[in-house]
Amino acid sequence: MTIQLHKSSIKKQSKITITGSKSESNRLLLLQALYPELEVGNVSNSDDSEVMQKALASEEKIIDIHHAGTAMRFLTAYFASKEGREVVLTGSKRMKERPIEILVDALNQLGAEISYLETHGCPPISIKGKTLTKSKVTLNANVSSQYISALLLIASSLENGLELTLDGEITSIPYINMTLDLLNQVGIQTTFEDQVIVVKPKRDALKTKSLTVESDWSSASYFYSIVALSPVGTEVKLSSYNEKSLQGDSVLAEIYKSFGVEAIFQGHSILLKKGEKSVSDSVEFQLNNSPDIAQTIAVTCLGLGIKCHLTGLHTLKIKETDRLVALQNELQKLGAKIDITNDSLTLYKTSKINTNVAIATYNDHRMAMAFAPLALKTHLNIEDYMVVSKSYPTFWDDLETLGFKFSK
Numbered sequence: 001m002t003i004q005l006h007k008s009s010i011k012k013q014s015k016i017t018i019t020g021s022k023s024e025s026n027r028l029l030l031l032q033a034l035y036p037e038l039e040v041g042n043v044s045n046s047d048d049s050e051v052m053q054k055a056l057a058s059e060e061k062i063i064d065i066h067h068a069g070t071a072m073r074f075l076t077a078y079f080a081s082k083e084g085r086e087v088v089l090t091g092s093k094r095m096k097e098r099p100i101e102i103l104v105d106a107l108n109q110l111g112a113e114i115s116y117l118e119t120h121g122c123p124p125i126s127i128k129g130k131t132l133t134k135s136k137v138t139l140n141a142n143v144s145s146q147y148i149s150a151l152l153l154i155a156s157s158l159e160n161g162l163e164l165t166l167d168g169e170i171t172s173i174p175y176i177n178m179t180l181d182l183l184n185q186v187g188i189q190t191t192f193e194d195q196v197i198v199v200k201p202k203r204d205a206l207k208t209k210s211l212t213v214e215s216d217w218s219s220a221s222y223f224y225s226i227v228a229l230s231p232v233g234t235e236v237k238l239s240s241y242n243e244k245s246l247q248g249d250s251v252l253a254e255i256y257k258s259f260g261v262e263a264i265f266q267g268h269s270i271l272l273k274k275g276e277k278s279v280s281d282s283v284e285f286q287l288n289n290s291p292d293i294a295q296t297i298a299v300t301c302l303g304l305g306i307k308c309h310l311t312g313l314h315t316l317k318i319k320e321t322d323r324l325v326a327l328q329n330e331l332q333k334l335g336a337k338i339d340i341t342n343d344s345l346t347l348y349k350t351s352k353i354n355t356n357v358a359i360a361t362y363n364d365h366r367m368a369m370a371f372a373p374l375a376l377k378t379h380l381n382i383e384d385y386m387v388v389s390k391s392y393p394t395f396w397d398d399l400e401t402l403g404f405k406f407s408k
Helices: 022-034 047-057 070-080 102-107 145-155 173-187 217-228 248-259 291-306 314-318 323-333 365-376 385-390 395-404
Strands: 001-005 013-017 038-043 062-064 086-090 114-115 126-129 137-138 162-167 188-192 196-199 208-211 235-239 259-267 269-274 280-288 305-311 339-342 344-347 357-359 380-383 406-407
Touching: 001 365, 013 145, 022 047, 022 070, 022 145, 022 173, 047 070, 070 086, 070 102, 070 114, 070 126, 070 137, 070 145, 086 385, 102 137, 137 145, 145 196, 173 188, 173 196, 173 248, 188 339, 217 235, 217 248, 217 259, 217 269, 217 291, 217 365, 217 395, 248 259, 248 291, 259 291, 269 357, 269 395, 280 395, 291 305, 291 314, 291 344, 291 365, 305 357, 314 323, 323 339, 323 344, 323 357, 323 365, 357 365, 365 380, 365 385, 365 395, 385 395
Parallel strands: 013 235, 038 208, 062 086, 137 162, 280 305, 357 380
Antiparallel strands: 001 380, 001 406, 086 126, 114 126, 162 196, 188 196, 235 269, 259 269, 305 344, 339 344
């Protein structure tokens, strides 16, 4: 199904409450499965977190996680460490193309028994849960941080804990630190020195038995974009957020200063305001620690008619789609000139945006949400628009609250 976004202008002042972070929710849901006394509040209402909850509660032999990449990685580690549990983890056609060999190899080194049922290195996988007694493993440091976090999340439940050595330059450090911080909050002892992470086995009661998930910063990015593309004086208040966030995408507050957006923290809310500061003609950002906001930034730059050069994007090629290719395809439809490499994107200054373009979403929630703010500049259509439910089911309702006009 396609949604038609009419050229819109939004209210001068609006307020939006965003659901809990998918990244934090899925980490805490796994910890809750390991330590049932843990209570978790403000869990994300995203498809991915619902899939995670259902899978952890399931007693079925075959578990289908659809498009949920985080769930696939975290659950692989979880079920591998559950003595006596045998499961098959499978997913969508795209999920069966996404690599998981690095994580499987690491778990098998620790004593797990995991095998591939179709394509070597990709789901579906067969897991025979075992008590993992080995405690040392090495991973290339430039892999997806979800592989690393999957191992760290189960580490405290292992008989001898875990010593994980990261070889090379580390990718997405904020997501690793998020995992370690959540472990520390519930009383699990960890250290991260040089390239070695140590997680001690947990043998006593949790220190903290109740945690509340912060709202999702990736979801906030679309409102930063909306404010950036709006007239001076436009304000949108978002909640609930922490000024000292665990989420890597909180770098938005700094990045969007280049686009004239002031972010003012008020308790657990952020007031986004379009200021009078002139917008740069050209921007460069290294997004190694926050690649999920690359699509939003690129579309913002198109809407503002400025050049951008984004680097550190190598993990985008193994997401729900190859996001670099998808961005290139759809931005070109709108009249942009764009170059991509395996880890970078360069968007050149565009003076005119084509109208009534149909944006393909590639089964990728972020494609739909990143392009939606362009309705402040032109009419456009977004295909398979409810793909947003993967992370943000109420996205279109919230845009309507702001004043966006559309036809379904």
